[in-house]
Amino acid sequence: MSFTVNPISPVLGVKISGLDLAKPMGDNLVAEIRQTWLDAGGLAIFPEQSLTTEQHIAFSRQFGPLFGAPGNTPLQETVSRYLHPDHPEIYRVSNRMENGEPKGRAGAGTYWHSDVAFKAQPAAASILYAIEIPACGGDTLFCNMTAAYEALSDTMKEMLAPLRAVHDFAQTAANQFARPVVIESDLKGDNRTVHPVVRTHAQTGAKSLFVNPGTTVGLDGFTPGESAALLGQLFSHATKPDFCVRHTYTQGDVVMWDNRTLMHYAVNDYGDQPRYMGRTTEIGEVPE
Numbered sequence: 001m002s003f004t005v006n007p008i009s010p011v012l013g014v015k016i017s018g019l020d021l022a023k024p025m026g027d028n029l030v031a032e033i034r035q036t037w038l039d040a041g042g043l044a045i046f047p048e049q050s051l052t053t054e055q056h057i058a059f060s061r062q063f064g065p066l067f068g069a070p071g072n073t074p075l076q077e078t079v080s081r082y083l084h085p086d087h088p089e090i091y092r093v094s095n096r097m098e099n100g101e102p103k104g105r106a107g108a109g110t111y112w113h114s115d116v117a118f119k120a121q122p123a124a125a126s127i128l129y130a131i132e133i134p135a136c137g138g139d140t141l142f143c144n145m146t147a148a149y150e151a152l153s154d155t156m157k158e159m160l161a162p163l164r165a166v167h168d169f170a171q172t173a174a175n176q177f178a179r180p181v182v183i184e185s186d187l188k189g190d191n192r193t194v195h196p197v198v199r200t201h202a203q204t205g206a207k208s209l210f211v212n213p214g215t216t217v218g219l220d221g222f223t224p225g226e227s228a229a230l231l232g233q234l235f236s237h238a239t240k241p242d243f244c245v246r247h248t249y250t251q252g253d254v255v256m257w258d259n260r261t262l263m264h265y266a267v268n269d270y271g272d273q274p275r276y277m278g279r280t281t282e283i284g285e286v287p288e
């Protein structure tokens with residue numbers, strides 16, 4: 001194996017060292033990286049990278065089709081103003097301004113969520129490149145929704161098995177944005193859908209919870225009160241520290257996470273210190 005793997009916690013995540021992601025990779029190496037990432041629950045950190053935008057995209061597309069690539073679905077109508085102006089595959093997360101315009105979305109993901117869950121085909125991997133980071137703060141938390149599912153009682157698992165949840169970007173926009181002003185165009189487009197509450201991973205066959213406070217508005221067939229109670233229980237269970245890791249960035253980190261099996265949370269604790277990250281997002285399967 002041409003890289004070194006170190007777990008970052010027993011529950012989730014590995015650091016993969018010794019690779020230069022800017023260099024072309026053969027199919028075998030890509031397959032080894034994918035397997036290592038899947039074995040780690042779907043979280044890998046690649047430290048000390050130095051990537052151009054094109055290299056970030058080229059690395060990412062080896063793992064699957066990307067939102068925003070020519071001919072593919074755009075990431076989301078609602079975030080078009082935060083995409084890289086020349087490379088719509090890159091979604092920019094930043095509190096920086098450039099020529100009086102936001103350089104990316106400020107306060108993005110400052111709540112537990114799974115990327116693009118409000119689409120019929122939500123994200124598989126997201127690949128985030130840390131270009132500029134605060135002196136301290138601005139960590140990302142991840143929780144393992146496979147471990148959370150497996151820790152449920154058999155009775156709860158049986159109850160959840162047939163359930164479906166409604167996901168809507170309006171939930172994110174209405175309740176969760178920490179800082180950006182929501183404009184009307186943020187809410188247009190086809191950003192509401194229904195997914196199973198428990199999904200089976202297309203590659204590993206593992207079952208995971210697939211609901212999140214960022215986009216899940218309710219459970220099909222339940223009253224709003226019943227929905228809120230059951231979802232609240234699942235969210236507090238899944239985000240127990242036992243299922244979580246917290247990543248503190250070093251500039252140059254590339255972090256790849258699997259939205260099918262994880263939720264993540266951007267910690268909004270760094271005030272006005274500049275933070276600038278670029279993200280590519282793989283188009284996943286219809287959840288089953």
Ligand code: OGA
Binds near residue numbers: 093109265267
């Ligand atoms: C994202 C996101 C986390 C962060 O890019 O999808 O949620 O810490 N960002 O910036």
Ligand code: MN
Binds near residue numbers: 114115
């Ligand atoms: Mn996110």
